[in-house]
Amino acid sequence: MPLPCRWSMLAGCQLRLPQVGIPMSKSPLNALIVDGSSPARLSISTILQGFGISKIENCSTVADARRKVLDGKYDIILCEYHFDGDETGQDLLEQLSERHQLPPPTIFIMVTGEAKYSRVASVAEVTPDDYLLKPVQTGQLEDRIERAFTRREALMDIYDALYAKEYGRALNVAQQMLSGKTRYFNEVAKLAVQTLCRLERYEDATVFYRRIVERKHAAWAKFGLARMSLKTGDKEVAETMLLDVINQHLRYLPVYDQLIDFYLEEGRQADALGILERSIVISPRSNRRLQLAGQLAFELGLAVQADTYLNRAIALRGSTIELDFRTLLHLVILKFDEGETGSGVSLVKQMQTRLKQLTAPVEAQRATWYCNLAMAAQAIASREPVAAIDLMRSITGQAVAETFDFTLAQDYLTIIARLYSNDLAQMLTEWVRPLIQRYLTSQARLSMMLPRVAGCEQLTAVMHGTAATLDSDVDAPT
Numbered sequence: 001m002p003l004p005c006r007w008s009m010l011a012g013c014q015l016r017l018p019q020v021g022i023p024m025s026k027s028p029l030n031a032l033i034v035d036g037s038s039p040a041r042l043s044i045s046t047i048l049q050g051f052g053i054s055k056i057e058n059c060s061t062v063a064d065a066r067r068k069v070l071d072g073k074y075d076i077i078l079c080e081y082h083f084d085g086d087e088t089g090q091d092l093l094e095q096l097s098e099r100h101q102l103p104p105p106t107i108f109i110m111v112t113g114e115a116k117y118s119r120v121a122s123v124a125e126v127t128p129d130d131y132l133l134k135p136v137q138t139g140q141l142e143d144r145i146e147r148a149f150t151r152r153e154a155l156m157d158i159y160d161a162l163y164a165k166e167y168g169r170a171l172n173v174a175q176q177m178l179s180g181k182t183r184y185f186n187e188v189a190k191l192a193v194q195t196l197c198r199l200e201r202y203e204d205a206t207v208f209y210r211r212i213v214e215r216k217h218a219a220w221a222k223f224g225l226a227r228m229s230l231k232t233g234d235k236e237v238a239e240t241m242l243l244d245v246i247n248q249h250l251r252y253l254p255v256y257d258q259l260i261d262f263y264l265e266e267g268r269q270a271d272a273l274g275i276l277e278r279s280i281v282i283s284p285r286s287n288r289r290l291q292l293a294g295q296l297a298f299e300l301g302l303a304v305q306a307d308t309y310l311n312r313a314i315a316l317r318g319s320t321i322e323l324d325f326r327t328l329l330h331l332v333i334l335k336f337d338e339g340e341t342g343s344g345v346s347l348v349k350q351m352q353t354r355l356k357q358l359t360a361p362v363e364a365q366r367a368t369w370y371c372n373l374a375m376a377a378q379a380i381a382s383r384e385p386v387a388a389i390d391l392m393r394s395i396t397g398q399a400v401a402e403t404f405d406f407t408l409a410q411d412y413l414t415i416i417a418r419l420y421s422n423d424l425a426q427m428l429t430e431w432v433r434p435l436i437q438r439y440l441t442s443q444a445r446l447s448m449m450l451p452r453v454a455g456c457e458q459l460t461a462v463m464h465g466t467a468a469t470l471d472s473d474v475d476a477p478t
Contacts, residue, residue, distance in 0.1 A: 030055045030072070034065040034079040034089065035111065040134065044078055044111065047138050051145075062087040069096060074106055076145065081112035081131075084285060090124060094254070095392055097126045104159030107148045111136060116251055124220060124252065127190070150389045152186055158191050171195045186218070193224060202231050219249050223258075230262065238262065246275075260292075267444030269296050287316055298330045299410065301451065307334050320350055325370035329411055332374045336381035344381065348374045362403055368393055369408060373415050379451045380418050388419050396431040400438075406445075409435050413452035413459075420456045440466045 031053050035041045041058045048056055053076070059065050062083055069077070079089040089110050097100040101185035110117065121127050129148035132140055152159070158177075161170035174192035181308050182188055189212055196205040206228040212221035229238035242259040249255070256279035263272035273296040280289050294309035310331050314320055320328060328351050335344035351371045359363040372391045380387035395412060398404065412435065416428055432453075440446055446467045454460040 012350045013334060028055045029053045029075040030077065031057070031076040032065065032074045033069060034060075034062070034077065034092070036060050036080060036083050040111075040136075044136055044141075047076075047136065047141055048076075050138065051142065062089070062092045065092055066095070071167055073103065076107045076109070078109050078111050078132075079128075079318070081110050081114055081117050088253070090254075093128055094124070094126045097476075099163075100163070101282070104156065104163045105152070107145065107152060109144055109148060124254070126194075127187075149370060151184060151187065154182075155187060155191070158188070162191070162195065167195050167198050171199070186216075190220065191452045193221075206232070219245055219252075223252075223255055226423070227258065230258075235262070235266070246278075253279055253283060256282075265444070267442075267447045269300055269448065272296060273300065285335070286312055287322055290316065291323060295326060295330060298334070299448075299451070303334060303337065307338075316417060321354075325351060325354075325367050326407060326411065329370050329374050329377070333377050333414070336377060341381065345378060348378050365401075366403060366408070369404070370411070373411055376415050377418065380415070385419065385424075387423070388415075392419060392431070394418065399435055406439050409439050410449070410452055413449065416454050417459070420453075420459070425456070425458045429462055432459055433462060436462055436466050440470070442470065443467065446470075 031048050033041050033044050033048075033056065035044070035058075038060075057068060057072075057074075059068055065077075065079065070219070079092060079380070081089040083089070089112070093102075093108055093110070101276060102108065107129045110121075111134060112127040112131060113134040115133060117131055117133075121131060124209045129151060130144040131166045132144050147362075156171050158202075161167070161173060172186050172340050174195065177188045178185070178192065189208075193205050193212075196208060206225065207227035209228060212218050213225060222241050226238045226241035226245070229235070229241065231418045239259070239262065242255055242262070245252070245255045246259065247250065247403045256275055259275050260272045260279075263269070263275065273293060276289060276293050276296065279323045280286065280293060283289060283341075286437065290309050290313040294306045294313065297303075297306035297309060310323075310327055313323060313327065320331075323331075328347055332344050332351075335341075335347060348371075351367075351374055355364065355371050358367055372395050376391040379385070379391065392412075393413060399412065416432055420428055433472045436449070436459075440449060440463060446463060450460065450463060
């Protein structure tokens with residue numbers, strides 16, 4: 001049976017090829033296939049051509065897909081879930097949805113070889129119109145597309161309102177559908193609560209999530225309720241719910257990321273590393289997670305673990321080209337500590353080479369600070385304290401900059417501690433005091449900063465003195 005067509009691009013075009021039930025327009029439908037496998041792209045493209053869809057574009061990465069969606073309009077997107085890197089097809093879908101870059105008429109179908117994807121979709125608040133397991137069969141794909149058209153038609157009043165940013169209208173339509181009988185209860189409920197959040201009606205969103213949890217025990221609602229609990233400061237409830245969702249739905253990585261961020265904000269780096277390690281088991285080729293694990297292990301003084309994770313990140317791409325400058329600094333320090341002076345010097349030179357290639361001012365400034373920290377570490381390892389002092393003095397003068405964030409301040413303190421001696425204690429304390437006053441704004445921050453200056457008596461005293469004036473509940477800046 002031909003599907004109703006109310007998309008503006010298909011208005012008045014109720015055409016259909018004899019062999020399929022997919023509506024066709026006077027202008028050919030546009031399709032985008034996103035898959036890292038060339039044979040898979042060819043196979044899906046051939047099937048779509050058999051449906052009469054001739055305008056088909058292909059790309060192999062999430063980043064390329066994102067650019068293509070921004071530059072053009074697609075009626076159908078078929079996207080692989082798993083990619084060789086940090087991002088998944090689910091990440092792409094959620095980013096496009098959050099940024100309102102996916103037009104309401106666009107059908108998004110996840111194509112995956114992972115039979116467990118259904119568990120991921122059950123937790124996600126933003127879900128594809130459908131998903132399909134590989135290898136893709138013609139009849140199955142036709143059925144999924146036709147079913148997606150039907151669902152989109154039923155929800156189009158909500159999508160139209162959301163796309164027009166008429167959130168009040170979108171909420172009214174969703175509430176009307178929920179008050180009656182709808183076969184798309186989950187989809188409408190998700191759209192309703194997303195709209196409440198866009199309207200910043202967080203208390204109403206919390207009540208809505210709670211009702212869904214009580215009624216259906218839906219993992220996506222529990223995840224949403226955890227996020228609302230974080231917004232309202234109910235941290236204990238949020239942590240319990242996030243852990244519960246992780247234990248029930250092991251493969252949904254955004255829950256891990258949310259819990260990791262929470263632990264880091266609370267100064268619980270060891271807990272953050274523990275959850276991060278569990279997420280790496282699921283996504284062992286995630287460059288971002290490997291680097292973060294290495295950085296956290298470094299901060300915790302776990303040199304062997306840090307070295308393992310950071311070198312895994314290098315091995316993933318075969319070079320240091322995709323490592324961020326903080327990771328490179330930690331590697332430099334580890335190499336010098338291990339007596340691998342040649343490797344440490346080589347990494348410093350690689351940092352300097354990459355710095356010359358940067359053009360964005362903010363990125364270049366941050367990279368400059370990290371290069372100077374790395375050169376100071378090299379000077380200290382080479383027993384050249386005067387050179388190290390000069391480099392650290394150059395950074396100290398700029399440490400009040402807005403872009404000199406907390407993680408950079410932590411690494412600055414790490415190098416200061418290596419330079420520390422009784423002769424230099426007074427000068428270094430005066431250098432560090434403004435940073436301590438700027439960033440030591442909670443007891444959680446104290447627990448993160450103290451290990452950086454362990455053994456530096458005056459610096460430790462200044463931190464304890466600053467902390468004594470704090471209320472433990474003061475929020476730390478980002």
